[in-house]
Amino acid sequence: MQPAIKSVKYFSCGYCTNNLGRVFKGMRGEKRKFPAGAFLIEHAKHGLILFDTGYSANICKTGFVGRAYNFFNPTLVEENDELKYQLSKIGTRPEDIKTIILSHLHPDHIGGLRSFGKANFIVSKETINTYKNRRIRDLIMQRFFPADFEDRANVISDKMMVTEVLGALKGYDLFNDGSLILLKLGGHASGQLGALIDNKILLAADSCWGNDLIDLSYHMKFPASLIQDNMREYRNTLDNLKLLKKKGINLVFSHDANNKKELL
Numbered sequence: 671m672q673p674a675i676k677s678v679k680y681f682s683c684g685y686c687t688n689n690l691g692r693v694f695k696g697m698r699g700e701k702r703k704f705p706a707g708a709f710l711i712e713h714a715k716h717g718l719i720l721f722d723t724g725y726s727a728n729i730c731k732t733g734f735v736g737r738a739y740n741f742f743n744p745t746l747v748e749e750n751d752e753l754k755y756q757l758s759k760i761g762t763r764p765e766d767i768k769t770i771i772l773s774h775l776h777p778d779h780i781g782g783l784r785s786f787g788k789a790n791f792i793v794s795k796e797t798i799n800t801y802k803n804r805r806i807r808d809l810i811m812q813r814f815f816p817a818d819f820e821d822r823a824n825v826i827s828d829k830m831m832v833t834e835v836l837g838a839l840k841g842y843d844l845f846n847d848g849s850l851i852l853l854k855l856g857g858h859a860s861g862q863l864g865a866l867i868d869n870k871i872l873l874a875a876d877s878c879w880g881n882d883l884i885d886l887s888y889h890m891k892f893p894a895s896l897i898q899d900n901m902r903e904y905r906n907t908l909d910n911l912k913l914l915k916k917k918g919i920n921l922v923f924s925h926d927a928n929n930k931k932e933l934l
């Protein structure tokens with residue numbers, strides 16, 4: 671029998687630069703580039719699905735919030751870093767994308783949304799609530815969202831998360847075939863979603879900045895912890911990630927520098 675998930679491809683859609691010494695306690699200053707990852711999943715029956723959409727090349731041109739974001743988080747995004755351009759290079763047209771899973775709504779995850787006019791969005795209930803009641807600290811840049819964003823959003827609530835994952839967590843089985851299970855990875859942003867694929871790979875969004883930074887992330891410095899939604903939940907999510915890693919799951923964070931373009 672053919673596997674339900676045919677492939678998972680990784681795209682780096684621009685990056686920001688940060689100094690690890692400013693983020694983590696006990697860490698010496700080290701500048702690091704954090705690519706904004708987006709993922710293309712091909713399901714045998716349900717076609718092409720995106721997990722997040724990377725930065726827009728217009729990230730620097732978004733008024734006060736954009737300028738503040740770039741000041742604290744210097745970004746570099748060229749037009750050919752945008753996801754729609756990279757997809758066109760492999761022969762995928764925007765209208766081929768029917769589903770976009772959004773981990774959360776920070777600008778490095780939603781920059782490409784307006785390119786995909788035929789797609790429905792999968793979001794958690796907390797994410798859509800954040801969108802409806804957005805505050806400055808939620809970093810939601812309205813100009814990157816299509817006008818009909820809420821109409822096209824399919825909302826996943828906690829009540830729907832009934833599938834057991836490796837005896838450790840509960841998730842939502844998106845296609846009812848066990849191939850893609852959505853998990854809540856709260857703490858960084860309220861209701862952040864991750865996607866467990868084939869019980870092998872967890873697309874873990876911003877639940878941590880990178881595989882080598884999991885232990886350091888328990889001890890974030892004050893200004894960096896301020897932009898997290900809830901540090902207690904963040905640490906709880908780190909505990910769950912470590913558990914999944916122990917059980918053999920390959921964690922892939924949005925800001926890991928992935929050399930591999932084909933994850934599956």
Ligand SMILES: [Zn+2]
Pocket residue numbers: 774776858859876
């Ligand atoms: Zn984020």
